[in-house]
Amino acid sequence: MPAELRFSRSDSRQSSSARSVAAPLATARWCAGRGWPVFPLAAGRKVPAANCESCRRPGHTHRDCACRAEGRWCHGFHSATLDASRIERWWGSAPSMGVGVSCGPAGLVVIDVDAHQQPVPSRDRLLPGIHIPDEVDLMGLANGYHTLAVLAALRGVVCPSEDESTLRVRTPSGGMHVWYRVVDGRAWQCSTGTSTRRALAWQVDVRAHGGYIVTPGTTTPDGAYTPVGSVREPAPLPAWLAEELERTGHLPAAVPAPRPVPPRARQAVLAAGGRTGKTTRTLLTVLTEVAECAKVPEGAAFTEKLNRAAYTLGGLVAAGHLDQDEAEHVLLQAAEQARPGQTRRAEQIIRSGMSAGLRRPLEPGSSS
Numbered sequence: 001m002p003a004e005l006r007f008s009r010s011d012s013r014q015s016s017s018a019r020s021v022a023a024p025l026a027t028a029r030w031c032a033g034r035g036w037p038v039f040p041l042a043a044g045r046k047v048p049a050a051n052c053e054s055c056r057r058p059g060h061t062h063r064d065c066a067c068r069a070e071g072r073w074c075h076g077f078h079s080a081t082l083d084a085s086r087i088e089r090w091w092g093s094a095p096s097m098g099v100g101v102s103c104g105p106a107g108l109v110v111i112d113v114d115a116h117q118q119p120v121p122s123r124d125r126l127l128p129g130i131h132i133p134d135e136v137d138l139m140g141l142a143n144g145y146h147t148l149a150v151l152a153a154l155r156g157v158v159c160p161s162e163d164e165s166t167l168r169v170r171t172p173s174g175g176m177h178v179w180y181r182v183v184d185g186r187a188w189q190c191s192t193g194t195s196t197r198r199a200l201a202w203q204v205d206v207r208a209h210g211g212y213i214v215t216p217g218t219t220t221p222d223g224a225y226t227p228v229g230s231v232r233e234p235a236p237l238p239a240w241l242a243e244e245l246e247r248t249g250h251l252p253a254a255v256p257a258p259r260p261v262p263p264r265a266r267q268a269v270l271a272a273g274g275r276t277g278k279t280t281r282t283l284l285t286v287l288t289e290v291a292e293c294a295k296v297p298e299g300a301a302f303t304e305k306l307n308r309a310a311y312t313l314g315g316l317v318a319a320g321h322l323d324q325d326e327a328e329h330v331l332l333q334a335a336e337q338a339r340p341g342q343t344r345r346a347e348q349i350i351r352s353g354m355s356a357g358l359r360r361p362l363e364p365g366s367s368s
Contacts, residue, residue: 023217025091027099031215032087032356035311036106037080039212040073040090041098044221046214048076049097068303069345077102077212078303082311082356098218103190104209105304107182109237109245111160112205112213113144114193115174126202127151128248144175144193144203151201157240166235169216172223177213179234180241189250198249206250209301278364279321286312287330293338306335306346307353314357321364327354 028038040049050056055067055074062068062075071086073079080102081087091097103110123132126147132138141147145161152159160178161168167179182188188208191198200206207213216227245251286309293300313327328350335346 024097024099025088025095027215027217028087028091029084031099031101031106032082032084033359034106035082035308035356035360036101036108037077037082037307038087038215039077039080039100039102040094041100041214041218043094043096043098044219046098046218046220048100048212049073049094051075069348076100080105080212081352082307083352084355086352098220099215100212101215102212102304103207104187104211104301105308107308108208108213108234109180109182109188110207110213111148111178111180111200111241112207113148113161113176113178114203114205115143115145116203118203121202125196127154128199128201130154144201147193147201148204151244155240155244157238160238160241163235163238164229164231167216167231167233168228170226170228171214172220172225176228177207177225179213180237181234183236184242186242187252188245189252191248191250200244200248200250206245208250279316282312282316282364283322283330287334290331290334291337300338302338303349306331306338306349309334310350310353311357312362314354315360315362316357316364317354318358319361319363324354324358 031038041047042049051074052067052072055065062078065075067074068079071089073090077100080100091099101108120126120138120141123134123136123138126132126138126141127150130151132150141150148161149159160166161176163178169177169179171177188206189198190208190211191200191206193199193202193204214225216225218225286305289305290302290309293302293305310331313322313331316322317324317327331350331354332343332346335350336343339346
């Protein structure tokens with residue numbers, strides 16, 4: 001574990017400059033080792049590092065941009081990687097850059113509690129979908145800590161900001177990031193606490209698919225993102241919080257019903273030694289997600305799904321359940337079905353994901 005992730009509340013007397021020395025590269029390695037794709041943040045800031053000149057041109061987007069395949073960090077969390085050599089090159093050449101994690105492919109949901117000085121909205125906007133009777137005294141309510149505490153009290157559970165079982169990070173502005181792990185594969189969506197369309201609570205944002213989170217140890221002119229307490233790993237997303245996220249619209253509008261495994265994906269798995277049992281089910285699950293990207297030409301999160309599949313198969317290889325050549329073969333088969341003619345791109349994604357997965361042996365049926 002890198003040094004910057006060992007600080008607790010009692011370490012606040014240490015200078016932010018001491019915490020930041022050589023920390024970003026160590027943090028990026030640590031995150032990638034857990035299967036969390038990382039990308040650079042601008043030095044001293046919480047925003048992604050700048051795009052190259054070509055990517056800054058009007059109308060240019062991350063879709064089919066060549067920069068990711070060529071190893072550049074353009075387009076923020078869309079460039080996030082698990083590739084060890086790329087990580088060494090990025091932070092080795094610019095050691096002052098911070099570290100961001102792409103939450104969706106990392107399987108993370110982060111509750112972002114704000115403590116901004118803003119006018120308090122009407123009580124029907126504090127907890128969307130929950131009626132707060134007029135007789136409930138809201139005197140003193142001023143920020144996201146308070147609204148989240150009200151929600152937790154209504155549900156009779158521990159407030160996430162006080163959840164000592166998971167990684168919590170104090171932000172320079174006085175807010176808090178509460179990190180949780182997704183264990184059921186659901187693709188939770190981002191939101192902001194001020195949104196009228198999707199929100200968990202006022203001044204409480206949700207970082208998930210389509211978003212990123214700043215890692216502990218990152219330093220800005222306002223201060224450092226500092227871990228709270230002793231826990232440094234995200235706990236599983238609590239069931240009550242998952243229910244609240246579902247209630248407030250944090251799942252995709254249309255969740256497709258289970259479909260048969262695409263024939264080519266099934267054939268590729270069965271060709272890999274005719275495996276059965278948990279290993280085969282794991283292979284079919286991740287390869288089907290990749291192959292089904294063929295149903296839409298873009299917007300299917302192909303890169304994320306192939307990267308995650310490669311990471312999973314790398315773990316199976318490391319645990320001795322699969323041969324590496326077999327793993328690469330079935331991944332390429334599924335990728336070719338999803339995005340024909342993009343072999344070079346697929347090979348780079350697979351190489352990156354497997355490189356990280358090979359460092360974390362995975363038993364079939366366990367969470368990756």
